[in-house]
Amino acid sequence: MGLPETQGSTALLTDHYELTMLGSALADGTGDRPCVFEVFARRLPDGRRYGVVAGTGRVLDAIADFRFTDAEITQLAQTAVVDDATLAWLADYEFSGDIEGYPEGELYFPGSPVLTVRGSFNEAVVLETLILSILNHDSAIASAAARMSSAASNRPIIEMGSRRTQEYSAVAAARAAYLAGFAATSNLEAGRRYGIPTRGTVAHAFMLLHDSEEDAFRAQVEKMGTDTTLLVDTYDITQGIETAVRVAGPELGAIRIDSGDVGVLARKAREQLDSLGARDTRIVVSGDLDEHAIAALRAEPVDAYGVGTSVVTGSGAPTAGMVYKLVEVDGRPVAKRSENKASRGGQKTAFRRHKPTGTALEEVVHSSQVEVELGQYDRALQIPLMRSGQPAEDLPSLDDARERLRHCLVSLPWEGLKLSKGEPAIPTVFLEEEK
Amino acid sequence: MGLPETQGSTALLTDHYELTMLGSALADGTGDRPCVFEVFARRLPDGRRYGVVAGTGRVLDAIADFRFTDAEITQLAQTAVVDDATLAWLADYEFSGDIEGYPEGELYFPGSPVLTVRGSFNEAVVLETLILSILNHDSAIASAAARMSSAASNRPIIEMGSRRTQEYSAVAAARAAYLAGFAATSNLEAGRRYGIPTRGTVAHAFMLLHDSEEDAFRAQVEKMGTDTTLLVDTYDITQGIETAVRVAGPELGAIRIDSGDVGVLARKAREQLDSLGARDTRIVVSGDLDEHAIAALRAEPVDAYGVGTSVVTGSGAPTAGMVYKLVEVDGRPVAKRSENKASRGGQKTAFRRHKPTGTALEEVVHSSQVEVELGQYDRALQIPLMRSGQPAEDLPSLDDARERLRHCLVSLPWEGLKLSKGEPAIPTVFLEEEK
Structure with a gap:
């Protein structure tokens, strides 16, 4: 247990x-x-x-x-x-x-x-x-998370809602979401207590800290390797993807889109990545997703979801x-x-x-x-x-x-x-x- | 702090x-x-x-x-x-x-x-x-609790929602509700950590443990004195109030009603208590109250509210x-x-x-x-x-x-x-x- x-x-x-x-x-x-x-x-x-x-x-x-x-x-x-x-x-x-x-x-x-x-x-x-x-x-x-897992079918979901719930609830919520089929959590204490895999790369703050998006991508790839997830929506997404693939090469692990109409953006991003030869680069989407949004993204070229507020608050x-x-x-x-x-x-x-x-x-x-x-x-x-x-x-x-x-x-x-x-x-x- | x-x-x-x-x-x-x-x-x-x-x-x-x-x-x-x-x-x-x-x-x-x-x-x-x-x-x-405090005007509210939220969230919630004007909490750890007054008397389980409602009331009054709160809605409320005043006398501190249409029941209870000479016996109501229910009870003879689920979940x-x-x-x-x-x-x-x-x-x-x-x-x-x-x-x-x-x-x-x-x-x- x-x-x-x-x-x-x-x-x-x-x-x-x-x-x-x-x-x-x-x-x-x-x-x-x-x-x-x-x-x-x-x-x-x-x-x-x-x-x-x-x-x-x-x-x-x-x-x-x-x-x-x-x-x-x-x-x-x-x-x-x-x-x-x-x-x-x-x-x-x-x-x-x-x-x-x-x-x-x-x-x-x-x-x-x-x-x-x-x-x-x-x-x-x-x-x-x-x-x-x-x-x-x-x-x-767990009841909310199970609906999300089921809507996501075989695509992995990462629980990242710690900041939207009390600090110890966050640990328990990560456990419940994992129990209900989530692949991983952002919460490090849940990793320690329950052995749940933890995941994370960077936030927009890391992008803004650097003098340019390219500098930020370079720093991240330098440290974490090309199999990392680059956050491409801090400025212009199309430009962000172009820069990401230029910096990491077509072996870039993944990109993350955290804002806007993620379905439309994922489709455009997939086309762009493919055209740049980054056919295996995955697309992670996040930003106010719940089970209904996940279900609506079924036909879109999304490889993984990040879910926060909705899961830790039981989705209503x-x-x-x-x-x-x-x-x-x-x-x-x-x-x-x-x-x-x-x-x-x-x-x-x-x-x-x-x-x-x-x-x-x-x-x-x-x-x-x-x-x-x-x-x-x-x-x-x-x-x-x-x-x-x-x-x-x-x-x-x-x-x-x-x-x-x-x-x-x-x-x-x-x-x-x-x-x-x-x-x-x-x-x-x-x-x-x-x- | x-x-x-x-x-x-x-x-x-x-x-x-x-x-x-x-x-x-x-x-x-x-x-x-x-x-x-x-x-x-x-x-x-x-x-x-x-x-x-x-x-x-x-x-x-x-x-x-x-x-x-x-x-x-x-x-x-x-x-x-x-x-x-x-x-x-x-x-x-x-x-x-x-x-x-x-x-x-x-x-x-x-x-x-x-x-x-x-x-x-x-x-x-x-x-x-x-x-x-x-x-x-x-x-x-605190934002939800402030709306409740404001709806309750000068009537005290006791926070009793610990069981409806994660065990450590409950402690933080008691603190936030107190900050927002609640009078007390049921949560003992919040009493220890933050010096918040804690309150509580009995649940329905105590009533059911005893062979009769009268036995339960007697045990409670024996132990806690007549200035306690008797829970009168386990069986028939009218009978419960009659028994409560018979056991504790007209100096009974309060009765609590936790189910049914509490507005109507409070009015009937007030009349009955007055007719039994228990004019100073207070009426506490609880059971799925939120700020709207509290506002709707403004004109009723209610002396205090017990609020649980709605406050600890931020009332929506x-x-x-x-x-x-x-x-x-x-x-x-x-x-x-x-x-x-x-x-x-x-x-x-x-x-x-x-x-x-x-x-x-x-x-x-x-x-x-x-x-x-x-x-x-x-x-x-x-x-x-x-x-x-x-x-x-x-x-x-x-x-x-x-x-x-x-x-x-x-x-x-x-x-x-x-x-x-x-x-x-x-x-x-x-x-x-x-x-």
């Missing part, structure tokens, strides 16, 4: 009310009751046809780092968030329960039980915010809207009846039904208390992630998640891959228990 | 191309040229009438932590991002230039020079991503779209001529013109080479933030920023505070240099 994150304790990445609930539940003894919490999304973002689960690996790392050291205890004591008995309990905190869930790269639909946390109320309730923050962010990015859906709900207490289902927000009680199991051809038919969610025999074309969706507080064995890697998503997308009905707004690609069917 | 963040070096929160540019600029000697980079937004998010500068304090902390220790150098060496000469230079990196900019809480408009970084190309170019990540995120959140504008552009090299203005993205060369100075009544008239941006005498109702907008790599003296605190924003919003023409889409509240005027 990548290298461990070394930002110290994650224990205060938590909402105040989780600790006050803990305080009350410790005091009246109800906090020892065995509970089940489930993470699910009531709906997909407006018009999206599928969601992509991402962040589970980061959740497991963050739970391992969820410890109240002296620093956290002192802070809580000074601000009187909870009383001494609660602080004493927190000082010994170590999650000892079980977790299972959809592996990263799996698709999800409304109601899919993406993550299930079992433990005492006390130990499970304090993880709500941390788990949701990670899953909601990472899944939102910056959060996945997942919730963490208490569904079982002492083995009995519980559910609230609030208007608009009613929930289904009881721990749930999920599988996906497919046609014999492999095309997905429906997401089936049922009470875990009911034994359901899976048919030949059914696939169970949950895997063990943590047992008695320890990470399960053979957890899937980030590359496994990439691979899984690729397979899952192929299994969607063809309408499921349309970029236009629509219904979820497959319905979620809740098998109701006998009453 | 709050307590230092202790997440270690920020040096790899950087795009790959900044280091490759550095490598080339070191090799050909151009990297020593004195440069000026400026941060500005080409436009405000669609229909927004003003932007709020936030994150500057975090930027200064992050620059202080921008050091390439052995861990960073080893990583860069192993992945061959740059050569040994560049690594040696990075190992000694310490920003030694000057920075000035708009203080936090100041308004900005298209073209406002929000931050100006002066130093050699080498030392300034590597800060691009880190500076933009922070300013783009924090300013987006999750990034501020600021850019970091090289505008001066060796004292000469530079600018690219790319289509759609042409920029203005030269370091800039900005002031805001006001009517004698104090109402803002226009944002004036001019070349720093031109001396402009400020009129009686003009106000200079930039302050020194860093001198020779050291933080300037008397930097404004987070509370100063809150105060500044409050004053700035009062100075806007009244159309500027409308929530509907429109033009920037005041125009930006560029005083052109004599050619």
